[in-house]
Amino acid sequence: MSLPNRQLLLVRRPEGAFRNGDFSLATRELSEDLAPGEILVRNLFVSVDPYLRLLAGGGETFTQPLTLGQPMASWAVGEVAASRDPGIASGDKVVTYLGWQLFGICPGAEARKVSGRLPLPAYLGVAGMPGVTAYLGMFDIGRPKAGETVVISAAAGAVGSIAGQLARMHGCRVIGIAGGPAKCRHVVEDLGFGASVDYKAAHFPSDLGRAAPEGIDLYFDSVGGPVLEAVLPLLNPFARIVLCGHISTYNRRETPVPKGWEFLLSRRVRLQGFIVGDRLDRWPEALARLEHWAAGGKLRYEETIIEGLENAPEALHDLFQGKSLGKLVVAL
Amino acid sequence: MSLPNRQLLLVRRPEGAFRNGDFSLATRELSEDLAPGEILVRNLFVSVDPYLRLLAGGGETFTQPLTLGQPMASWAVGEVAASRDPGIASGDKVVTYLGWQLFGICPGAEARKVSGRLPLPAYLGVAGMPGVTAYLGMFDIGRPKAGETVVISAAAGAVGSIAGQLARMHGCRVIGIAGGPAKCRHVVEDLGFGASVDYKAAHFPSDLGRAAPEGIDLYFDSVGGPVLEAVLPLLNPFARIVLCGHISTYNRRETPVPKGWEFLLSRRVRLQGFIVGDRLDRWPEALARLEHWAAGGKLRYEETIIEGLENAPEALHDLFQGKSLGKLVVAL
Numbered sequence: 001m002s003l004p005n006r007q008l009l010l011v012r013r014p015e016g017a018f019r020n021g022d023f024s025l026a027t028r029e030l031s032e033d034l035a036p037g038e039i040l041v042r043n044l045f046v047s048v049d050p051y052l053r054l055l056a057g058g059g060e061t062f063t064q065p066l067t068l069g070q071p072m073a074s075w076a077v078g079e080v081a082a083s084r085d086p087g088i089a090s091g092d093k094v095v096t097y098l099g100w101q102l103f104g105i106c107p108g109a110e111a112r113k114v115s116g117r118l119p120l121p122a123y124l125g126v127a128g129m130p131g132v133t134a135y136l137g138m139f140d141i142g143r144p145k146a147g148e149t150v151v152i153s154a155a156a157g158a159v160g161s162i163a164g165q166l167a168r169m170h171g172c173r174v175i176g177i178a179g180g181p182a183k184c185r186h187v188v189e190d191l192g193f194g195a196s197v198d199y200k201a202a203h204f205p206s207d208l209g210r211a212a213p214e215g216i217d218l219y220f221d222s223v224g225g226p227v228l229e230a231v232l233p234l235l236n237p238f239a240r241i242v243l244c245g246h247i248s249t250y251n252r253r254e255t256p257v258p259k260g261w262e263f264l265l266s267r268r269v270r271l272q273g274f275i276v277g278d279r280l281d282r283w284p285e286a287l288a289r290l291e292h293w294a295a296g297g298k299l300r301y302e303e304t305i306i307e308g309l310e311n312a313p314e315a316l317h318d319l320f321q322g323k324s325l326g327k328l329v330v331a332l
Numbered sequence: 333m334s335l336p337n338r339q340l341l342l343v344r345r346p347e348g349a350f351r352n353g354d355f356s357l358a359t360r361e362l363s364e365d366l367a368p369g370e371i372l373v374r375n376l377f378v379s380v381d382p383y384l385r386l387l388a389g390g391g392e393t394f395t396q397p398l399t400l401g402q403p404m405a406s407w408a409v410g411e412v413a414a415s416r417d418p419g420i421a422s423g424d425k426v427v428t429y430l431g432w433q434l435f436g437i438c439p440g441a442e443a444r445k446v447s448g449r450l451p452l453p454a455y456l457g458v459a460g461m462p463g464v465t466a467y468l469g470m471f472d473i474g475r476p477k478a479g480e481t482v483v484i485s486a487a488a489g490a491v492g493s494i495a496g497q498l499a500r501m502h503g504c505r506v507i508g509i510a511g512g513p514a515k516c517r518h519v520v521e522d523l524g525f526g527a528s529v530d531y532k533a534a535h536f537p538s539d540l541g542r543a544a545p546e547g548i549d550l551y552f553d554s555v556g557g558p559v560l561e562a563v564l565p566l567l568n569p570f571a572r573i574v575l576c577g578h579i580s581t582y583n584r585r586e587t588p589v590p591k592g593w594e595f596l597l598s599r600r601v602r603l604q605g606f607i608v609g610d611r612l613d614r615w616p617e618a619l620a621r622l623e624h625w626a627a628g629g630k631l632r633y634e635e636t637i638i639e640g641l642e643n644a645p646e647a648l649h650d651l652f653q654g655k656s657l658g659k660l661v662v663a664l
Contacts, residue, residue, distance in 0.1 A: 054598075062569075062598040224593065237394075238610075243597050261556065265575050265605040266386075266394040273597040 005030040007071040008100040008312050013057045017320060022056070023072065023313045030103050034084040039094070039108045043078040045305075046100050047124040048315045048328040049158070050222070053250040062275050072100040072312070077114065077123045088113065095123050100312050102332055117295045125158050125327030126301040127291040133244060133276040134162035135286040137220060138170075141274050142242045146171030148217035149236075151208075153227050155196060156183035156302075158327035159244065162290070163220045164193050165299055172218075175211050177227055179322045186325065191300055205230040215239075223248045232260035241271040247320070302326025337362040339403040340432040340644050345389045349652060354388070355404065355645045362435050366416040371426070371440045375410040378432050379456040380638075380647045380660040381490070382554070385582040394607050404432040404644070409446065409455045420445065427455050432644050434664055449627045457490050457659030458633040459623040465608040466494035467618040469552060469574045470502075473606050478503030480549035481568075483540075485559050487528060488515035488634075490659035491576065494622070495552045496525050497631055504550075507543050509559055511654045518657065523632055537562040547571075555580045564592035573603040579652070634658025 004027050011024045034040060055073055057065030066073055076099065080092045085108025088094065094111040098104030114123045125131060137159075144150055144167050152164040155176025164174045164187070176187035176196040184196040195211045197204065208230050215236035221228055224246025235241075264271060293299040304324035306315040312330045319328050336359050343356045366372060387405055389397030398405055408431065412424045417440025420426065426443040430436030446455045457463060469491075476482055476499050484496040487508025496506045496519070508519035508528040516528040527543045529536065540562050547568035553560055556578025567573075596603060625631040636656035638647040644662045651660050 060594045060598050062600070246594065246597060249594070262392045262578065262581070264603065265578060265607075266392050268394070268605040268607055268610060270602070270604045271596065272602045273600040275597075275600055278600060 001032040002029040006102045010072045040082040041078040042081045043076040045077050045121050045329045047075040050247045077120045121329045126294045130158035131290040132286040134159045137242045138166045142218045144172050149173045150218045151175045152220045153177045154222040155187045232263040235267045243273045304328045306330045333364040334361040338434045342404045372414040373410040374413045375408040377409050377453050377661045379407040382579045409452045453661045458626045462490035463622040464618040466491045470498045474550045474574045476504045481505045482550045483507045484552045485509045486554040487519045564595040567599045575605045636660045638662045
């Protein structure tokens with residue numbers, strides 16, 4: 001028995017930004033035969049994240065680049081269609097790493113059953129990898145103290161929006177950096193950050209300085225580049241930088257380094273590169289709390305949902321253009 | 333009662349490298365009247381260190397720049413000539429921060445009596461601030477594990493020479509980076525490093541790669557610049573960088589930033605700026621062990637001794653030219 005499976009394949013390594021020809025839509029037959037322990041999942045939502053650019057190859061990254069001709073890797077949430085894992089039943093909702101395809105088979109041990117307390121896309125966002133990135137990046141790496149000034153880049157995005165709320169709940173003064181007036185309003189009015197600063201504004205560095213009159217104690221960096229350069233001179237002694245990403249430079253062959261290296265010494269900064277997949281032992285705590293807070297309304301989250309697998313490459317392109325708000329997912 | 337006191341004053345903020353006109357030799361009368369608790373010290377050796385360039389001003393630094401017209405700040409070791417501190421007697425040898433002058437008065441509480449187990453200049457080096465910098469930088473910040481590959485910049489210098497030996501004693505494979513064949517030989521043959529690499533050689537980055545076939549787990553950085561750039565691509569996952577200085581750029585108005593920022597994320601590097609004066613509570617442990625190891629011959633140390641206070645500016649100039657070996661001090 002087999003079924004037709006729609007897949008979005010990565011067929012070419014991007015040079016610079018992703019282009020349409022880097023992907024190809026295909027239909028392949030998927031055998032429904034399951035080995036013991038395996039499950040067949042029908043994906044309902046797949047994730048679109050900045051780190052996919054790093055995985056696609058062509059630059060320095062934290063892991064092996066993806067194999068060409070395979071479905072684009074990503075987190076997905078779906079419904080179990082068949083199971084030979086005794087712990088998982090047909091109809092269960094699971095988070096997997098099956099990528100951009102309609103169906104997939106994986107060991108049940110690699111799937112995470114979700115409670116359904118939250119709408120399914122949330123398990124790709126606030127109660128998924130981005131939420132855990134925010135949680136562990138903030139608490140395990142950044143370690144804020146109540147009363148400190150915390151600056152969040154990409155503050156209207158999937159990670160930044162959660163990281164900033166966590167810091168606020170922890171008693172910090174939180175400043176969000178986002179692109180454009182609408183996102184800046186969202187960050188303050190909807191997410192409850194103390195202030196926001198528009199990195200696209202003409203006087204961004206001085207705007208940031210005015211927003212942080214007592215200096216910056218912790219910077220959660222997902223963007224690198226000029227935003228990081230604006231932060232460095234404002235750091236207080238013993239500041240921390242959670243180096244979570246540098247999306248502003250993912251598309252470039254040579255990563256320009258920010259001006260202001262000397263501040264890392266003079267302010268005795270602790271800067272730490274952080275990949276959430278390194279800390280799987282910490283995920284259960286993070287996921288449990290994030291889901292609890294989100295279900296209780298304590299954590300706000302936004303989603304941008306694009307319809308149709310065929311539109312996933314365009315969604316990825318939009319992500320790098322800063323067009324989405326909150327977590328970007330594709331509904332299949 | 334007063335005595336004539338020779339002083340080397342900082343009279344002008346340097347632009348770029350120190351020049352002769354930045355300093356002025358002066359003789360001033362020093363009143364010998366001591367307040368309760370004060371001591372009068374005759375300096376015997378004063379210290380010459382890279383961080384003095386930062387203190388002199390004109391660039392980003394970790395503290396207030398020095399006041400012009402005062403003796404150049406520095407650690408000094410000398411003999412107590414008179415004391416109104418009941419814990420300190422005439423003839424005691426003390427380390428103070430009295431700077432580049434023949435005599436000075438300070439509270440006894442700010443002086444550290446030394447045992448004399450080591451020759452006096454050693455209390456400005458292996459058993460002084462540079463040794464403590466190496467000890468705390470290596471063990472509190474870098475935290476090496478036995479078997480790891482540790483790379484030390486300025487390996488023939490006052491800090492690097494000790495830092496590398498400490499890592500070797502800890503069971504690490506240690507590679508020293510130094511300028512020129514003579515220093516490179518010294519680092520291996522006299523200090524016992526596992527290997528050395530000449531940063532002035534034509535193929536330095538590839539030489540370093542060959543010397544570290546298993547990658548680099550810990551980099552003790554006192555120099556910044558091109559040496560740091562050569563290290564970054566060789567870092568292993570979860571490597572640490574002890575950011576202790578960046579002497580290669582102290583003389584420049586704009587600190588050029590190293591290429592390779594992306595490696596800090598992809599290798600999940602922890603990089604920490606470190607100023608030894610922030611951790612005074614840790615000095616006693618470090619000083620006791622360093623003196624013990626040095627006295628027992630377990631830690632080797634070199635000194636370059638320049639005669640005459642009037643030659644201190646030239647010594648400082650030579651330091652930035654990499655002309656000295658080990659700790660550079662001026663004998664008065």
